[in-house]
Amino acid sequence: MIPLSWYLILSAALFCIGLFGVLARKNAIIILLGVELMLNAVNVNLVAFWRYGDISLMAGQVFAIIVFAVAAAEVAVGLALVISVYRRRNTIIANEIDLLKW
Amino acid sequence: MNEWLYIGLFFIVGLIIPVGAIGMAWMMGPKKSNPIKMTTYECGIETVGDSWVQFKAQYYIFALVFLVFDVETVFLFPWAVRLGQQGLFAVLEGIVFISILIAGLVYTWRKGMLEWA
Amino acid sequence: MNFWNDPLKIAADWLVSILTGWGMPAVAAGVLVAFLGTLLFISLLMVLDIFLVWLERKVVARFQDRLGPNRVGPFGLIQPFADIIKLMIKEDTTPAGADRVVYNIAPMLSMMSVLILWAIVPLAPVIFGVDLNVGLLYIVAAGAISTLSIIMAGWSSNNKFATIGAFRQVAVMVSFEIPMVAMLLIPTIFARTMGMNGIVQAQNIWYVILSPLGALIFLIAAIAELGRAPFDMAEGESELVSGYNIEYSGMKFGMFYAGELLHALTFGGFLAILFFGGYRFFGLEKVSPFLAVIILLGKALIGYWVIMWVKYTMMRIRIDHMLAFNWKFLTPLSFVLLMVTALMNALLRETSGWLYPISMFLSNVLVAWIALEIARSHSRRERAKVTGVKAVEVAPH
Amino acid sequence: MTASQIIFLLVAIVTLGSALMVVASRNLVHAALWLVSTLFGVAIIYALLNAGFLAVVQVVVYIGAIATLFIFAVMLTRRDQLEGGVQLNSGWWLGALIAVLTFGGLFGMFQSWSGFSKTATDIPSGFDAVGQLGSALTSPVGFVLPFEVASVLLLAALVGAVYIAFNRK
Numbered sequence: 001m002i003p004l005s006w007y008l009i010l011s012a013a014l015f016c017i018g019l020f021g022v023l024a025r026k027n028a029i030i031i032l033l034g035v036e037l038m039l040n041a042v043n044v045n046l047v048a049f050w051r052y053g054d055i056s057l058m059a060g061q062v063f064a065i066i067v068f069a070v071a072a073a074e075v076a077v078g079l080a081l082v083i084s085v086y087r088r089r090n091t092i093i094a095n096e097i098d099l100l101k102w
Numbered sequence: 103m104n105e106w107l108y109i110g111l112f113f114i115v116g117l118i119i120p121v122g123a124i125g126m127a128w129m130m131g132p133k134k135s136n137p138i139k140m141t142t143y144e145c146g147i148e149t150v151g152d153s154w155v156q157f158k159a160q161y162y163i164f165a166l167v168f169l170v171f172d173v174e175t176v177f178l179f180p181w182a183v184r185l186g187q188q189g190l191f192a193v194l195e196g197i198v199f200i201s202i203l204i205a206g207l208v209y210t211w212r213k214g215m216l217e218w219a
Numbered sequence: 220m221n222f223w224n225d226p227l228k229i230a231a232d233w234l235v236s237i238l239t240g241w242g243m244p245a246v247a248a249g250v251l252v253a254f255l256g257t258l259l260f261i262s263l264l265m266v267l268d269i270f271l272v273w274l275e276r277k278v279v280a281r282f283q284d285r286l287g288p289n290r291v292g293p294f295g296l297i298q299p300f301a302d303i304i305k306l307m308i309k310e311d312t313t314p315a316g317a318d319r320v321v322y323n324i325a326p327m328l329s330m331m332s333v334l335i336l337w338a339i340v341p342l343a344p345v346i347f348g349v350d351l352n353v354g355l356l357y358i359v360a361a362g363a364i365s366t367l368s369i370i371m372a373g374w375s376s377n378n379k380f381a382t383i384g385a386f387r388q389v390a391v392m393v394s395f396e397i398p399m400v401a402m403l404l405i406p407t408i409f410a411r412t413m414g415m416n417g418i419v420q421a422q423n424i425w426y427v428i429l430s431p432l433g434a435l436i437f438l439i440a441a442i443a444e445l446g447r448a449p450f451d452m453a454e455g456e457s458e459l460v461s462g463y464n465i466e467y468s469g470m471k472f473g474m475f476y477a478g479e480l481l482h483a484l485t486f487g488g489f490l491a492i493l494f495f496g497g498y499r500f501f502g503l504e505k506v507s508p509f510l511a512v513i514i515l516l517g518k519a520l521i522g523y524w525v526i527m528w529v530k531y532t533m534m535r536i537r538i539d540h541m542l543a544f545n546w547k548f549l550t551p552l553s554f555v556l557l558m559v560t561a562l563m564n565a566l567l568r569e570t571s572g573w574l575y576p577i578s579m580f581l582s583n584v585l586v587a588w589i590a591l592e593i594a595r596s597h598s599r600r601e602r603a604k605v606t607g608v609k610a611v612e613v614a615p616h
Numbered sequence: 617m618t619a620s621q622i623i624f625l626l627v628a629i630v631t632l633g634s635a636l637m638v639v640a641s642r643n644l645v646h647a648a649l650w651l652v653s654t655l656f657g658v659a660i661i662y663a664l665l666n667a668g669f670l671a672v673v674q675v676v677v678y679i680g681a682i683a684t685l686f687i688f689a690v691m692l693t694r695r696d697q698l699e700g701g702v703q704l705n706s707g708w709w710l711g712a713l714i715a716v717l718t719f720g721g722l723f724g725m726f727q728s729w730s731g732f733s734k735t736a737t738d739i740p741s742g743f744d745a746v747g748q749l750g751s752a753l754t755s756p757v758g759f760v761l762p763f764e765v766a767s768v769l770l771l772a773a774l775v776g777a778v779y780i781a782f783n784r785k
Contacts, residue, residue: 002624002664003733008726010628010661014635014654016719021639023711024704029690033638033651036682040658043670051665052736055743058752062759064670065176065749068677069766072173073773075682076166079689080777083162086693087781105349106663106671108253109338109357112348115257116334119265120327120474127470128311140315142378143465157691159782161390164542165688168393169681170774171550175400176673177753177766179356182407184750185561186568192754193565195763197558202767204554206774207546215778216546218539246619321649352746356672363680367652370687374645386691393684413746 007048015041026093028085032078039071163215167207174203223507225345231256260348261334264481271480272299275527282531309469317466318375325372326467326474332365333482340488341416343498343511354415355403358489359396362444365482366392372475373463384462387538388446394545395443395450398553402437405430405560406493419497424576427494430560432583434494436553441486442526443545445479449533450541487522491515495522552590559586624664631657648686652679666739669746 014037021034043064050060085091181196210216231252238248273288273296280287288295313319338348339357351357366389373385407413409429410421427434443450464475491497495518498504504511536544563582567575634653641647655678662671726732752758 001618001735002621003735005726005732006621006624006628007661007665008732009723010631012719012722012726013632014658015722016715017632017635017639019718020711020715023714024708025639026704027644029644029686030639030647033647033686036651036678037635037638037654040655040678044658044661047662047665047667047670051667052731052734055737055739055745056748058745058748059759061667061670061745061749062752062762064667065673066762066766068176068673069173069769072169072677072682073769075685076169076773076777077780079162079685080166080781083159083689083692083781105351106668107250108257108349109335109351109663110660111250111254111257112261112335112338113331115254115261116331117327118258119261119334120330124311124323124327124470124474127307127309127473130307131310131469132308134310135312137315140312142314142316142376143380157386157688159692161386161688162685162692163778163782164390164394164546165681165685166774166777167546168397169677169685170770171397172400172681173677173770174767175359175397175404176356176677177763178404179353179407179413180669180746180750180753181763182404182561182750183411183413183746184754185408185565186411187751188754190565191756193561195754195760196561199764199767200554200558202764202771204551206771207550209775210778211547213778213782215782216543218542321646351668352744353669353672356669356676359680360672360675363675366684367679370684371649374687374691382691386688389684393681396680 004048004052007044011041011044011048014038014044028082028093029079032075032082035074035078036071039067039074043067158218160215160218163210167210167216170206171203174199223509226508227256227346257348260337264334264337265477267484268477268481269299269303271484271523272302272477275480278524278527279531282528303473306470306473311470312468314377314466316377318377321371321375322466323471325368325375326471326478328364328368328371330474330478332361332368333478333485335364336361336482336485339415340485340515341419341492341497342515343508344416344420344504346508346512347416350414350416352412352414354418355407355413358403359400362392362396369463372467376463376466378466380461381463381465384465388463391450391538391541391545392444392446394542395440395549398436398545398549399440399444401550401553401557402433402440403493404557405433408561408564415492415497419492419499422496422499425494425496428576429579430494430556430583431580432556432587433560434490435587436549436556437494438490438525439549441490442529443541445482445486445526447479447483447526448530449536451530451535483526484519484523487524487526488515488519490522491518548590548594552586555590556583556586620664624661627657627660627664631661644690645687648683648690651686652683655679655683667745669749 018034018037018041021037022031025031025034046060046064046067050058050064053060177199178196181192181199185192185196234252234255235245235248238251239245243251276298277287277295288298291297291301313322336358339351339354341347341350369385369388369392373381373383373388376382406418406426409426410418412418412421464472467475492515497518498511498515500514504514559582560579563579567578631654634650634657637650638647638654641650655674659671659674659678662668662674753763754760
């Protein structure tokens with residue numbers, strides 16, 4: 001059988017890759033993709049803890065489904081923001097979206 | 103786990119068959135490529151510009167409404183499986199749930215976002 | 220228990236016993252036998268698919284008052300094999316500027332998304348790949364892969380028509396997926412399970428009687444999901460020169476084409492399983508599993524014939540009408556139907572005799588009638604708008 | 617090493633490799649397709665964890681809807697925005713450092729925890745995860761409030777996205 005540690009390490013690695021994408025990339029759409037990776041990493045953890053704990057308690061799975069809804073909402077609004085900015089300023093580079101800097 | 107193993111086998115075999123067919127066709131077919139033959143087909147005239155044309159924003163709206171309803175149905179499947187046991191309470195709960203999302207559809211509709219123009 | 224009652228299990232046990240007799244570990248033997256069984260099943264499906272090519276051409280010919288293939292072999296039965304040989308020896312092309320990897324993966328994914336659907340189809344009480352307890356969502360998931368393959372094909376071809384065609388097709392597919400999924404919920408409510416076999420077992424009354432409107436909406440949404448006429452953006456020869464698969468030729472095109480035909484048969488099968496009792500037919504399925512398979516395939520072919528009938532009778536709908544029809548009519552209607560069904564089911568579940576089916580049937584008819592009245596008054600208003608506008612005459616008097 | 621461990625390792629390598637390609641690709645459509653590959657890997661992980669419902673939902677929601685939405689959004693922008701030029705921002709090394717440190721910190725934290733290498737108990741036969749989930753979501757003592765709040769959240773997202781992106785005034 002697979003020990004719990006493997007899932008936790010996988011999820012930590014996935015989370016960190018997503019974190020790197022969010023912090024280092026300029027492109028706003030890639031930043032959103034990075035956030036998706038991080039949310040998935042969280043979900044892997046939730047499901048792993050459901051499986052390795054008491055499986056009759058469904059909180060882990062319910063939480064994971066709520067995370068799906070949150071991810072969907074985040075993508076919907078995030079991409080809408082990107083499109084809105086693109087239409088006004090003709091760029092999707094996060095660094096150039098600096099109207100509120102001052 | 104066992105039943106997912108079968109699903110995995112179906113995925114693998116389902117890929118092997120088309121890969122095999124395309125691979126065989128690739129081996130048996132002639133290979134006489136030339137630049138004119140490989141040009142993009144555009145009804146007989148030379149292609150102009152990029153294939154990355156500007157798309158309508160409506161595509162995004164439809165995908166957006168689809169996304170919201172798709173996530174909603176994911177909640178509704180477990181609800182439907184256990185509908186018999188919980189009686190009227192669960193039914194009303196589901197009706198409230200669906201109604202809230204129908205409100206979103208109506209909002210999009212009233213904003214004129216479901217028009218293709 | 221003998222071979223004629225449970226052929227799959229007996230055959231599998233026999234093979235496993237032979238393999239373990241050769242000194243193979245039991246687990247490996249089990250996996251190998253499952254793999255071979257899957258390979259055999261999918262090969263049979265591909266043979267069926269070849270037969271479907273012939274069937275489709277014969278039926279369309281009859282609809283159009285022609286004879287169809289009739290030169291090669293009896294009734295032209297060898298024709299599809301000639302087609303395959305032609306596809307095999309055609310040149311394998313990749314258009315200039317295409318994304319080579321994505322371009323080549325797309326037709327494979329398209330075919331795979333259809334083949335994997337058969338993993339959960341219960342062909343008989345004891346003959347099925349897997350009785351997945353999330354079977355209905357699995358159908359939707361396979362549809363997601365099919366959508367993805369179309370996007371990949373259209374985008375990677377580096378062709379404006381292919382890209383536009385793919386995006387239109389995908390917009391239609393995702394839109395009609397919503398009513399389809401809502402209609403998948405209705406058998407789930409009745410059967411209290413998402414497993415396909417459980418749904419068939421629970422159908423003492425065919426669900427088409429409990430929910431005729433549901434079956435109709437499912438059929439419409441399935442046709443759109445398949446991308447067949449009247450929702451066939453992919454075949455829009457006049458405006459899109461055939462859509463996302465324009466740059467494909469040879470076997471790669473063959474994969475899209477064969478996938479489409481098998482997909483149509485598969486959805487005929489799903490219609491049969493979800494609403495027309497699957498392999499059950501007045502207790503005949505209990506006689507022999509082989510008879511059950513024949514019953515299910517017969518029902519699936521009838522469903523396939525209906526899909527063809529619609530395809531060769533209706534004209535293509537314009538994309539804006541298609542999407543408006545879905546979002547402004549079909550989606551609200553299917554969710555209203557879902558709510559009504561859930562409510563009626565909770566209220567009347569315990570009642571005995573014919574009250575339950577009759578009231579379910581009548582509530583469906585009522586919902587359909589109200590929806591049609593609303594649609595009718597709407598179209599009256601639309602027509603009134605157009606009658607005021609005079610066409611510009613070519614030759615004014 | 618058992619068969620399930622080998623499957624896990626293969627899937628994990630594919631998942632993490634695709635995840636790296638997501639953050640490394642220059643082409644946005646490729647990034648979205650690599651995301652699909654990553655998410656499919658995560659779906660297999662769910663199947664390995666006996667969470668079949670979530671595995672299917674992962675494919676339905678992420679590959680069917682979210683990836684499609686991403687690709688549509690990418691196609692709404694122009695290609696000249698997407699290729700060429702420097703892809704990483706000036707502080708990228710800081711981002712990399714933070715990511716590595718986070719991984720190290722998490723790993724260290726895990727190792728000091730006693731339940732780290734716990735193994736799973738077998739699923740009792742006849743355990744109906746989907747039914748249990750349905751009960752949890754619909755019973756009055758379960759998660760009714762999150763169930764309804766999710767719908768309000770989705771409504772808010774839909775209204776917000778439509779308003780932000782396409783306010784025609």
